[in-house]
Amino acid sequence: MTKSVPNWLKQRAFLTPERPALHFEGNVWTFSELYEKALRWASALEKQGLKEGDRVGLLVQNTPNAVYVIHALQQLGVSAVLLNSRLTANELLWQLEDTAAAAVLYDPVYQKAVEELNGHFFRISLASLSSPEGFSCREEFLLDDICSIMYTSGTTGNPKGVQQTYGNHWWSATGSALNLGLQEKDCWLCTVPLFHISGYSILMRSVIYGTSVRLYKRFDEKEINKALKRGDGTIISVVSAMLSRLLASLEGKYHPHFRCMLLGGGPAPKPLLEACAEKQIPVFQTYGMTETASQIVTLPPEYSLTKLGSAGKPLFPCQLKIDAEPHSEGEILVKGPNVTIGYLHREKANRTAFTNGWFRTGDIGYVDEEGFLFVLDRRSDLIISGGENVYPAEVEAALLSHPAVSDAGVVGVADEKWGQVPAAFVVVNKPVGAAVLRQFCEERLAKYKCPYYFFQLDELPRNASKKLLRRELKNEFEKRGGG
Amino acid sequence: MTKSVPNWLKQRAFLTPERPALHFEGNVWTFSELYEKALRWASALEKQGLKEGDRVGLLVQNTPNAVYVIHALQQLGVSAVLLNSRLTANELLWQLEDTAAAAVLYDPVYQKAVEELNGHFFRISLASLSSPEGFSCREEFLLDDICSIMYTSGTTGNPKGVQQTYGNHWWSATGSALNLGLQEKDCWLCTVPLFHISGYSILMRSVIYGTSVRLYKRFDEKEINKALKRGDGTIISVVSAMLSRLLASLEGKYHPHFRCMLLGGGPAPKPLLEACAEKQIPVFQTYGMTETASQIVTLPPEYSLTKLGSAGKPLFPCQLKIDAEPHSEGEILVKGPNVTIGYLHREKANRTAFTNGWFRTGDIGYVDEEGFLFVLDRRSDLIISGGENVYPAEVEAALLSHPAVSDAGVVGVADEKWGQVPAAFVVVNKPVGAAVLRQFCEERLAKYKCPYYFFQLDELPRNASKKLLRRELKNEFEKRGGG
Numbered sequence: 001m002t003k004s005v006p007n008w009l010k011q012r013a014f015l016t017p018e019r020p021a022l023h024f025e026g027n028v029w030t031f032s033e034l035y036e037k038a039l040r041w042a043s044a045l046e047k048q049g050l051k052e053g054d055r056v057g058l059l060v061q062n063t064p065n066a067v068y069v070i071h072a073l074q075q076l077g078v079s080a081v082l083l084n085s086r087l088t089a090n091e092l093l094w095q096l097e098d099t100a101a102a103a104v105l106y107d108p109v110y111q112k113a114v115e116e117l118n119g120h121f122f123r124i125s126l127a128s129l130s131s132p133e134g135f136s137c138r139e140e141f142l143l144d145d146i147c148s149i150m151y152t153s154g155t156t157g158n159p160k161g162v163q164q165t166y167g168n169h170w171w172s173a174t175g176s177a178l179n180l181g182l183q184e185k186d187c188w189l190c191t192v193p194l195f196h197i198s199g200y201s202i203l204m205r206s207v208i209y210g211t212s213v214r215l216y217k218r219f220d221e222k223e224i225n226k227a228l229k230r231g232d233g234t235i236i237s238v239v240s241a242m243l244s245r246l247l248a249s250l251e252g253k254y255h256p257h258f259r260c261m262l263l264g265g266g267p268a269p270k271p272l273l274e275a276c277a278e279k280q281i282p283v284f285q286t287y288g289m290t291e292t293a294s295q296i297v298t299l300p301p302e303y304s305l306t307k308l309g310s311a312g313k314p315l316f317p318c319q320l321k322i323d324a325e326p327h328s329e330g331e332i333l334v335k336g337p338n339v340t341i342g343y344l345h346r347e348k349a350n351r352t353a354f355t356n357g358w359f360r361t362g363d364i365g366y367v368d369e370e371g372f373l374f375v376l377d378r379r380s381d382l383i384i385s386g387g388e389n390v391y392p393a394e395v396e397a398a399l400l401s402h403p404a405v406s407d408a409g410v411v412g413v414a415d416e417k418w419g420q421v422p423a424a425f426v427v428v429n430k431p432v433g434a435a436v437l438r439q440f441c442e443e444r445l446a447k448y449k450c451p452y453y454f455f456q457l458d459e460l461p462r463n464a465s466k467k468l469l470r471r472e473l474k475n476e477f478e479k480r481g482g483g
Numbered sequence: 484m485t486k487s488v489p490n491w492l493k494q495r496a497f498l499t500p501e502r503p504a505l506h507f508e509g510n511v512w513t514f515s516e517l518y519e520k521a522l523r524w525a526s527a528l529e530k531q532g533l534k535e536g537d538r539v540g541l542l543v544q545n546t547p548n549a550v551y552v553i554h555a556l557q558q559l560g561v562s563a564v565l566l567n568s569r570l571t572a573n574e575l576l577w578q579l580e581d582t583a584a585a586a587v588l589y590d591p592v593y594q595k596a597v598e599e600l601n602g603h604f605f606r607i608s609l610a611s612l613s614s615p616e617g618f619s620c621r622e623e624f625l626l627d628d629i630c631s632i633m634y635t636s637g638t639t640g641n642p643k644g645v646q647q648t649y650g651n652h653w654w655s656a657t658g659s660a661l662n663l664g665l666q667e668k669d670c671w672l673c674t675v676p677l678f679h680i681s682g683y684s685i686l687m688r689s690v691i692y693g694t695s696v697r698l699y700k701r702f703d704e705k706e707i708n709k710a711l712k713r714g715d716g717t718i719i720s721v722v723s724a725m726l727s728r729l730l731a732s733l734e735g736k737y738h739p740h741f742r743c744m745l746l747g748g749g750p751a752p753k754p755l756l757e758a759c760a761e762k763q764i765p766v767f768q769t770y771g772m773t774e775t776a777s778q779i780v781t782l783p784p785e786y787s788l789t790k791l792g793s794a795g796k797p798l799f800p801c802q803l804k805i806d807a808e809p810h811s812e813g814e815i816l817v818k819g820p821n822v823t824i825g826y827l828h829r830e831k832a833n834r835t836a837f838t839n840g841w842f843r844t845g846d847i848g849y850v851d852e853e854g855f856l857f858v859l860d861r862r863s864d865l866i867i868s869g870g871e872n873v874y875p876a877e878v879e880a881a882l883l884s885h886p887a888v889s890d891a892g893v894v895g896v897a898d899e900k901w902g903q904v905p906a907a908f909v910v911v912n913k914p915v916g917a918a919v920l921r922q923f924c925e926e927r928l929a930k931y932k933c934p935y936y937f938f939q940l941d942e943l944p945r946n947a948s949k950k951l952l953r954r955e956l957k958n959e960f961e962k963r964g965g966g
Contacts, residue, residue, distance in 0.1 A: 006797075006799070177657075337485035
């Protein structure tokens with residue numbers, strides 16, 4: 001049984017030292033340069049007292065410094081706890097204490113936030129890190145070692161730390177390559193946060209594949225459209241909201257080298273996918289989560305149009321089943337070597353989440369006769385109205401197909417008669433009345449699925465990875481006095 | 484720790500049922516069709532009494548039937564003992580008894596050979612195998628299970644059965660993809676025997692990658708040149724002797740889709756590599772063996788010309804070291820998840836072969852300052868003359884650079900004065916005298932390396948995978964009364 005692989009970055013720098021590894025704001029670093037940087041940073045961190053087996057918090061922006069420190073921690077054998085920079089001081093502190101972090105490493109822009117943290121750990125600014133001294137790194141990575149920890153947003157209860165092993169990242173990367181293919185000149189655009197699995201996994205693939213990453217501090221649709229038209233990237237990871245913005249500002253076509261728009265972060269509205277098909281944008285819908293170290297189900301190239309709206313089939317090393325009768329909807333269960341070994345310090349949650357090696361995602365979906373997964377919704381967001389199941393994503397997709405609606409979010413709110421009813425929050429790009437939208441929905445959806453309430457917002461509440469924060473919509477509903 | 488992956492063929496047939504899996508003599512089978520065939524054959528084999536955990540001998544030609552039966556055995560969980568069809572009855576019997584084979588499955592063309600075998604096992608002709616009945620296959624392959632057994636030619640002593648696990652084949656395939664890349668339209672030409680790891684591994688990659696195999700009953704340089712010029716394949720596995728024949732009959736250029744001439748089977752003469760460079764043939768030199776489930780060291784694309792003659796660097800999941808001072812020659816040691824778990828029933832040989840997870844290849848080489856491996860020779864072929872090491876491959880390369888020499892083999896023969904001296908066997912394409920060749924060598928090699936004897940043969944003795952059989956050259960030397 002294989003228990004280890006060669007130290008990734010060292011091996012990559014040895015095998016293909018001169019290939020580009022990282023592009024950022026007009027600069028480029030080779031794998032050899034990246035490795036040298038990582039060793040220097042590892043040396044500096046070691047001098048600060050960090051050692052193998054430690055856990056440390058990481059509060060970083062999408063910059064080369066973040067890439068160096070992520071790799072430096074892997075060289076040291078330290079588990080990185082990726083902190084979401086939008087968290088409050090209390091939330092940050094909670095995660096650092098839950099992981100018993102030895103230190104928090106932070107980008108200087110977060111200095112003030114770190115100073116506010118009232119905990120017992122070292123505070124190390126990334127600005128202070130560089131050492132000319134040598135560092136003797138590990139020859140191998142043990143596949144069972146914890147490489148990274150990321151807290152899931154958790155709609156209820158405290159967030160849980162998802163432990164991702166080197167093996168999880170390895171199998172995720174190779175599983176993705178077996179589906180998407182792998183070309184020496186591939187370049188993956190990273191506009192998603194490195195503290196989310198969507199961004200972190202791009203770095204891991206780069207080192208394992210020997211292909212480059214083009215890193216962006218933030219997502220700007222005009223800049224990305226320019227890059228993709230110029231041929232500056234072959235693959236990009238996006239969520240629906242980002243794709244909508246790209247489409248809205250896109251004139252002309254992407255460069256022929258651009259080969260994959262990897263669309264994650266939940267079910268996408270059909271009109272958006274159809275618009276992409278029209279513009280010949282190769283959209284690969286995908287389904288994954290922090291617990292699966294990114295993608296686990298992706299729509300294979302040959303079905304990207306005929307199975308529009310499906311998340312596809314499992315990656316080659318993975319399996320999928322629905323906890324229900326064949327072809328009916330139920331909870332999605334997944335299995336594979338990319339699935340987390342469990343939540344940190346959460347024995348009870350782990351017992352609930354895992355059954356005979358299968359992980360219960362909590363999401364609802366069904367598998368059609370040909371084995372394609374259709375994700376309906378997050379179970380926790382399910383609206384039950386008069387005994388009927390209402391899936392917010394379905395209602396949102398309907399709303400988004402109206403030309404005046406540019407974004408939409410639907411949540412369940414309490415109702416005396418029906419238990420719950422759907423409430424819709426929309427962002428519009430031209431004036432439209434609630435009555436018009438109501439009629440529009442009634443033409444497209446069963447009566448019980450149509451929103452009872454309509455609200456207009458300037459912007460929907462979304463987290464750093466653009467996932468809709470439905471809880472905040474519920475708060476908004478309360479604030480407005482129940483409509 | 485990951486212990487299993489989904490049943491490969493089932494998963495592949497589920498993920499991409501309509502992609503071509505196998506081309507043979509103008510016919511094509513999809514993965515879905517291949518899976519159906521394998522299940523029918525598995526069902527038929529089960530009815531003949533074969534069961535999980537059994538070992539069975541396989542005596543097959545390169546035909547679709549061989550592909551079906553190889554996959555059928557994997558579906559059953561039966562280990563396949565791949566028999567070389569050039570073996571004598573005694574040699575076959577020895578391997579079947581060494582593995583305690585429950586049966587020997589044979590292609591009808593080998594019926595007579597099988598009838599001659601005097602052993603206690605079932606004899607099942609592939610002509611008799613097909614069953615319309617269903618078969619309930621395994622959902623998963625355990626990575627530690629023995630998938631195949633192949634006997635190494637073994638220059639001394641009895642041949643040893645190399646046990647290859649599903650994990651060995653898996654990591655070999657993914658390691659190769661991380662080096663060579665992976666494209667949906669890839670098609671690997673298989674003209675090497677399926678009973679050798681070079682051929683068998685092509686089948687495994689096909690299923691794991693979702694790409695096709697174009698199978699040939701035998702190697703015919705004219706037919707292959709036609710195929711490669713037409714764009715019928717993107718990758719082919721060859722050894723030097725095959726590549727020479729391809730080059731000699733090649734007019735014009737290969738199709739631009741042809742992207743990899745994977746050249747294994749021992750060090751290649753430099754003139755051959757230079758001729759390929761001239762014709763823009765993308766040669767990837769590689770080093771591997773039955774014990775490493777095919778390639779373990781391959782020259783990466785960007786160095787194919789600047790490091791001509793090197794076997795390259797290890798595949799990403801693998802490591803390499805030389806048992807000697809840095810940059811000096813010594814035994815090649817390798818480590819990686821594609822390396823065999825050991826020889827069947829050979830505890831002593833296994834203790835000798837493995838040290839702390841490193842496998843001693845018995846081959847001699849050195850690694851240059853940049854980490855590139857240069858394979859000098861098989862240790863067992865080493866000629867020691869007057870205390871100096873003489874590597875046959877080096878002498879052969881010198882001989883092959885003479886325009887009149889089309890093939891060359893060099894062995895050590897006993898000598899009273901020097902202990903051993905090199906003896907050369909050549910195949911010529913126009914008349915050339917021994918004196919001319921001797922002078923030619925003396926101009927290129929240190930005196931002690933120059934052959935003492937020169938013999939002309941119509942053809943050199945090679946095995947089915949075109950590897951030179953040096954022992955037969957030694958016999959030839961004896962027969963000729965020592966020159």
